[in-house]
Amino acid sequence: MRAHRLVAQRxxxxxxxxxxxxxxxxxxxxxxxxxxxxRFARNTSRVNVMPQGQEWVFSDTLGLLRDRTGDIHLTSATxxxxxxxxxxxxx
Numbered sequence: 001m002r003a004h005r006l007v008a009q010r011x012x013x014x015x016x017x018x019x020x021x022x023x024x025x026x027x028x029x030x031x032x033x034x035x036x037x038x039r040f041a042r043n044t045s046r047v048n049v050m051p052q053g054q055e056w057v058f059s060d061t062l063g064l065l066r067d068r069t070g071d072i073h074l075t076s077a078t079x080x081x082x083x084x085x086x087x088x089x090x091x
Contacts, residue, residue: 001039001041004037004038004039005037005038005039005077005080005081005084007037008034008035008037008038008081008084009081009083009084011030011033011034011037012034012081012083012084012086012087013083015027015030015031015033015034015087016083016086016087016090018030019090025090025091026087026090026091028091030087030091031087031088031091034084034087038060038084040058040059040060041058041059041060042056042057042058042059043056043057043058043059043060044056046059060077061075061077062075062077062078062084062085062088063075063078063085064078
């Protein structure tokens with residue numbers, strides 16, 4: 001999974017750099033390329049979105065997350081792959 005996410009990170013950085021250098025917005029095709037490279041984690045906690053009989057779904061949380069005490073934190077994926085999140089925000 002990490003290797004795929006590193007590819008997505010590299011693609012996101014290249015897309016952001018190209019958009020900046022060319023003075024344009026991030027393109028939908030660039031976002032789609034990053035999403036296709038990304039590998040989502042298996043999540044057994046999202047029971048509200050699981051089809052009946054399934055034990056897990058692919059799911060990731062990017063950006064900010066409020067914990068049970070109300071504190072707000074960056075998710076670990078956001079910290080490790082910041083350009084992926086920056087690309088999504090720029091789009």
